[in-house]
Amino acid sequence: MNILAKIEEGSYVLLFHTPRKKWLTKVTQDKKLHTHLGIIDISATIGMEYGSAIRTTEGKLVFLIEPTIHDFIMKSERRTQIVYPKDLGYIAARTGLKNGSKVLEVGTGSGALATFMASIVKPDGHIYSFDVNPEFMDIARRNLEKAGMSQYVTLHQHDPHQGVDVRDADIAIVDLGDPWTVLDQVHDALKGSGAFVAICPTMNQIEKTATELKKSGYADIDCVELMIRNIEAREGMTRPSMRMIGHTTYLVFARKVQKLQERVEAEAIAEEEGAEENDEENRDE
Numbered sequence: 001m002n003i004l005a006k007i008e009e010g011s012y013v014l015l016f017h018t019p020r021k022k023w024l025t026k027v028t029q030d031k032k033l034h035t036h037l038g039i040i041d042i043s044a045t046i047g048m049e050y051g052s053a054i055r056t057t058e059g060k061l062v063f064l065i066e067p068t069i070h071d072f073i074m075k076s077e078r079r080t081q082i083v084y085p086k087d088l089g090y091i092a093a094r095t096g097l098k099n100g101s102k103v104l105e106v107g108t109g110s111g112a113l114a115t116f117m118a119s120i121v122k123p124d125g126h127i128y129s130f131d132v133n134p135e136f137m138d139i140a141r142r143n144l145e146k147a148g149m150s151q152y153v154t155l156h157q158h159d160p161h162q163g164v165d166v167r168d169a170d171i172a173i174v175d176l177g178d179p180w181t182v183l184d185q186v187h188d189a190l191k192g193s194g195a196f197v198a199i200c201p202t203m204n205q206i207e208k209t210a211t212e213l214k215k216s217g218y219a220d221i222d223c224v225e226l227m228i229r230n231i232e233a234r235e236g237m238t239r240p241s242m243r244m245i246g247h248t249t250y251l252v253f254a255r256k257v258q259k260l261q262e263r264v265e266a267e268a269i270a271e272e273e274g275a276e277e278n279d280e281e282n283r284d285e
């Protein structure tokens with residue numbers, strides 16, 4: 001039997017006119033949305049099926065789409081840089097994020113990453129997310145609430161540099177300007193071979209993070225950048241879009257392993273040798 005998804009009072013609906021003109025709104029009685037395409041009578045959508053269409057007061061066509069987690073994230077309230085869907089998907093694939101995963105997040109920000117991860121770890125998993133800024137945490141709280149993910153995320157206003165009370169986490173994600181400063185605290189929180197991810201917008205951040213990871217009990221270090229190219233598909237003239245988001249962030253992945261003094265020393269020796277080689281090179285010039 002095919003059960004039709006109907007819009008109810010309190011549901012969210014994505015009002016879709018074109019890919020660049022779409023609005024996410026909560027359906028309530030007597031609600032009207034004023035747009036430059038005319039007024040949309042939101043209360044009239046109660047009882048309609050998702051996928052059906054209505055018209056604005058100016059006769060423009062609007063489809064009623066059931067929002068996905070991607071829509072909630074892209075339409076979220078933001079005061080910080082967020083992690084974008086292109087990176088979210090790869091993070092999930094790389095770390096094995098799944099229902100039941102226990103996740104530590106450092107740097108809640110606007111809660112975009114937390115919202116996405118919660119939608120995957122639910123109903124049996126949980127996200128423990130830390131931030132120091134109460135204003136951003138309020139925004140994250142509202143975004144999580146809107147997407148229906150609050151119950152799977154615990155927000156802590158606490159600086160993880162002081163340590164975190166999370167243990168045996170499957171995954172830890174750090175989105176701070178200086179991820180290398182919390183590697184020991186994250187190491188304590190992760191289970192053996194647990195996955196580590198750092199969100200690093202700049203090259204110097206990935207360089208420093210990768211260098212410190214090697215000395216801090218992590219292996220399988222891998223740094224990547226992902227790019228999305230949109231294709232404009234039109235009959236007889238399909239080609240890549242002229243617009244492109246050139247850069248969002250780099251991602252650093254690693255796995256927690258035993259902290260071995262010999263690795264710390266090997267790194268120190270390698271660094272010294274590297275410095276000596278550089279000196280040699282400098283002398284030759």
Ligand SMILES: C[S@@+](CC[C@H](N)C(=O)[O-])C[C@H]1O[C@@H](n2cnc3c(N)ncnc32)[C@H](O)[C@@H]1O
Pocket residue numbers: 080081082083106107108109110111112113114130131132133136158159160161175176177
């Ligand atoms: C770029 S935002 C994180 C965005 C988030 N990943 C998202 O997708 O919405 C970085 C956050 O780190 C927080 N932060 C900065 N220093 C911190 C610290 N020492 N401990 C915890 N959070 C910190 C900031 O307040 C900010 O909210």
